[in-house]
Amino acid sequence: MPTQAGLFTPLRLGALDLPHRVVMAPMTRNRSPGNLANALNATYYAQRAAAALIITEGTAPDAMGRGYIDIPGLYDAAQVAAWRQVTDAVHARGGLIAVQLMHVGRISHPDFLEGATPVAPSAVAAAGAIHTWTGPKPHPVPRALDAAEIPGVIATYARAARLAREAGFDAVEIHGANGYLPNQFLAPNANLRRDAWGGSVEKRARFLLAATDAAIAEIGAGRVGVRLSPGSGFNDIADPEAEATYAHVISALDRRELAWLHVVDARPGFDVPALVAQHYRGAVMLNGGYDGARAEADIAAGRAALVSFGTPFISNPDLPVRLRSGAPLAAADRGTFYGGDARGYVDYPLLDPVLAA
Numbered sequence: 001m002p003t004q005a006g007l008f009t010p011l012r013l014g015a016l017d018l019p020h021r022v023v024m025a026p027m028t029r030n031r032s033p034g035n036l037a038n039a040l041n042a043t044y045y046a047q048r049a050a051a052a053l054i055i056t057e058g059t060a061p062d063a064m065g066r067g068y069i070d071i072p073g074l075y076d077a078a079q080v081a082a083w084r085q086v087t088d089a090v091h092a093r094g095g096l097i098a099v100q101l102m103h104v105g106r107i108s109h110p111d112f113l114e115g116a117t118p119v120a121p122s123a124v125a126a127a128g129a130i131h132t133w134t135g136p137k138p139h140p141v142p143r144a145l146d147a148a149e150i151p152g153v154i155a156t157y158a159r160a161a162r163l164a165r166e167a168g169f170d171a172v173e174i175h176g177a178n179g180y181l182p183n184q185f186l187a188p189n190a191n192l193r194r195d196a197w198g199g200s201v202e203k204r205a206r207f208l209l210a211a212t213d214a215a216i217a218e219i220g221a222g223r224v225g226v227r228l229s230p231g232s233g234f235n236d237i238a239d240p241e242a243e244a245t246y247a248h249v250i251s252a253l254d255r256r257e258l259a260w261l262h263v264v265d266a267r268p269g270f271d272v273p274a275l276v277a278q279h280y281r282g283a284v285m286l287n288g289g290y291d292g293a294r295a296e297a298d299i300a301a302g303r304a305a306l307v308s309f310g311t312p313f314i315s316n317p318d319l320p321v322r323l324r325s326g327a328p329l330a331a332a333d334r335g336t337f338y339g340g341d342a343r344g345y346v347d348y349p350l351l352d353p354v355l356a357a
């Protein structure tokens with residue numbers, strides 16, 4: 001009789017063998033000046049190598065995919081070499097690490113792009129402001145991508161997947177969530193196109209699926225995951241037919257036999273796990289406000305194969321050890337989430353310093 005899976009049951013995830021199911025969620029920390037990963041970043045991730053899998057902060061697959069202050073990139077040789085120190089440090093501690101490919105599209109500013117206008121499916125600015133080096137500035141009206149340019153943008157995901165392998169990453173995650181470029185294509189309020197890339201659900205989904213396929217062609221589906229945030233309004237996304245949109249997207253991803261589908265469950269009143277269960281047969285990674293007990297319950301109920309934790313991993317580098325032993329969790333200092341130095345980044349103590357040796 002098969003025993004019921006729990007948070008600490010090993011899991012084969014695509015091409016990866018995970019020792020348990022506590023994943024570190026992707027988190028932008030704005031500590032990579034020059035868009036280059038560095039030794040401090042390597043220390044931070046190595047401290048968290050007890051995760052079953054680390055998913056890095058959002059990383060630009062192309063220079064035009066940058067937004068926010070000091071986020072890392074993965075589009076040139078210097079960035080590959082810079083990331084290598086991170087992947088080596090995580091592997092030396094026995095961990096696994098995937099890079100999250102985040103093209104921000106319209107959630108950027110010319111200040112991050114050497115004066116260039118951010119690109120998006122349509123010339124529709126997101127409400128709100130972005131924090132730049134000289135303070136918050138309104139999101140600019142982006143430039144609508146020309147249809148002839150779109151295959152080139154998709155090709156940046158292929159290149160990034162290839163560079164990820166060169167940099168020693170175990171996998172990549174396509175960031176299709178939270179209002180960035182693939183999500184802008186999906187959303188009818190950000191995508192007003194009436195060509196092959198907008199209009200019907202199928203056409204709105206085409207960019208995300210093509211970017212995913214581009215990565216799969218480079219490194220294989222067993223090393224590619226996709227992140228979605230069905231129904232989320234983050235970064236001024238609105239989709240009145242989100243259930244239909246995501247039913248289509250999730251079914252199409254199901255056919256790709258990805259390593260994982262990562263789902264941010266953030267919208268009250270929309271049963272995202274139920275929608276996913278209806279349309280997806282592979283490994284589902286759920287995220288959003290989890291503690292150990294809820295993660296155990298969702299895995300036991302078969303709603304998730306694994307669970308990712310964001311904020312708890314910032315302040316508890318040894319989170320899996322603590323969850324397993326029932327030790328108390330340290331609270332995170334929100335003031336040091338985005339940018340700064342070692343403080344609030346690599347100075348959260350481990351429960352048992354012996355494990356850090």
Ligand SMILES: Cc1cc2nc3c(=O)[nH]c(=O)nc-3n(C[C@H](O)[C@H](O)[C@H](O)COP(=O)(O)O)c2cc1C
Pocket residue numbers: 025026027028029056057058100102175177178227264287288289290308309310311312337338
């Ligand atoms: C500081 C911070 C940075 C984040 N950056 C990213 C990111 O780069 N990519 C992403 O997909 N989600 C990002 N998120 C969202 C987290 O991955 C996660 O969905 C969210 O924190 C909810 O999970 P939690 O309740 O376990 O923290 C970020 C969250 C935080 C707190």
